[in-house]
Amino acid sequence: MSSDFNYLDLFAGAGGLSEGFIRAGYNPIAHVEMDQAACCTLRTRMAYHWLKEKGDLQSYIDYLQGDVSREEFYISLPDRITQSVINVEIGEETLQDIFQQIDLLLEDRELNLIVGGPPCQTYSHIGRSRCPNRMKGDPRNDLYLFYAEFLREYEPNYFVFENVPGLLSATDEEGNSYLGLMQDLFREYGYETEFETLNAKDYGVPQNRKRIILVGKKGTSTGFYPKPSKCKSDILVKDILSDLPHIKSGEGCVRSCSMKSNYHSWLHETGIRNEVVPVTLHQARTNNKQDREIYKRAVELWNDTEGRLQYNELPERLQTHKNKNSFLNRFKVVAGDLPYCHTIVAHIAMDGHYYIHPDIKQNRSLTPREAARMQTFPDDYYFESSSGNPARTPAYRQIGNAVPVLLGEKIAEKLKENWQ
Structure with a gap:
């Protein structure tokens, strides 16, 4: 993995978007996620990549087969692998501590990229139709403010922000577009942004799944959106x-x-x-x-x-x-x-x-x-x-909330082509 493309994953979930970027040759510095089960998934996946790079996956196989416990497996890993997953809710009280942990992981390296998107339930059409007033006063509406704080702290070259199509029509109590508010704030912090609604099925994923992919670039230039080329698959x-x-x-x-x-x-x-x-x-x-x-x-x-x-x-x-x-x-x-x-x-x-x-x-x-x-x-x-212990319910939840790996990989590859 290249050291020239160091990235941070915020609101990382189970790591679908991150996995796509790793496959495209980017280097994960840290993942920040509040859900405990998802954080364990991320740690286990980072362990897999570290062991694969070493050319010895036997301890990973032993763990999956139940020959060793998760605790025993994690103890066998370097601290930098397990500590690269930060299990905390991003908020005003935790921000500085998260920065400190990321700084330790970065050492003397630069952070070139931030990826990820805040939880999308309050922006989704389904969420709003079930409870029309659920957006009012929901603190998740304002998580993009903390996302912007990471941009201000680390000044990456780019960021990739993922969310549901409902973001296009979501408004605050005064009727202001949340997407517009986000773009204004990102511009205030020095980033121009461009976005597209991408359907995963157009990029090789066997699923009809639309998502807003907003990309920000430091500076004032435009026309940089890394839209992948569409491709069709013949598999059923x-x-x-x-x-x-x-x-x-x-x-x-x-x-x-x-x-x-x-x-x-x-x-x-x-x-x-x-x-x-x-x-x-x-x-x-x-x-x-x-x-x-x-x-x-x-x-x-x-x-x-x-x-x-x-x-x-x-x-x-x-x-x-x-x-x-x-x-x-x-x-x-x-x-x-x-x-x-x-x-x-x-x-x-x-x-x-x-x-x-x-x-x-x-x-x-x-x-x-x-x-x-x-x-x-x-x-x-x-x-x-x-x-x-293996369990279906948290696995289903993490999978359903994830960005398709192949879509993440296509975006990452195109971004690397356009990187300036």
Whole structure:
């Protein structure tokens, strides 16, 4: 990894955007994230990259197989690896301490780039529709102010700010555009900004996922936006999932899976399939008999007519929710015969009804590993829990909140081409 492209990841989550930048040759100095499980995921991933660079992944493999505990694994790592992940909520009280920790990690190096974006729930269309007044007084609305403080402190050449399309229409209590307020503040701190709405499916990601990518450059020049070239993939969703063990509801493994030897070349070309490190977290939720019957009906309808199941069209005995006309599309099949699926979101951690596996014989929702593949996370990427034991729910949440790795990589590559 080049020392000329040192970056800091703010509001890092599980590290999807960061992984893309690492793959493009950038050097992570630190990640700042408030969620404990996500921070453990980041530490484990930084350990993977350090061990891979050394040419010895055996201790990583031993950990994933459960031969050593997380504590034992972390003790074997240099402090600079584990300390590069800063588990803290960014705020007025913590800012100076975060700066001090980053300065220690930087040593005498310059910070060239900042990436990341604040939590997006309050800007999202879905969040605002569910609770129209939720933005008022929500401190998350103003997290961009702290993001700007990092720009003022470190003066990087560029920054990459990611958020949901709802940011385009989000306003404060006075009706001011949040995006406009952000751009004005960034300009005040010496950065011109340009943004685009990018759909991940246009850049090789097998998922229909739109995001605002705002890029800032120090100075007053314009026309610098690093928009990647669009590319199409001929792989179908069913091909992305086909080499994973076929399992039914409640089946699977969290530690190590026996993979099929035949797989689509795309999985190798994108770096998803790995023949060295065991595949983890391919374990399906246990669904009750009623849900499995609904899943089967949903898949049959899609396979026969490419139609979507409406909840109020189910037989009365299967309609157990009181409000039958809310969220009519609460059961949705991941289309196996298309080159992309619908957007993977954090709600997948609550239930899998919106992410039904396309293979009717398996009759279940997606596993964390399958969801991770839709986000183009490599199979050697392990999603941690707070406890240190494998767990589906925190993995689903981290995956649903992440930036697709391949999209991050495409942006990083284009930014490097344009770097001035």
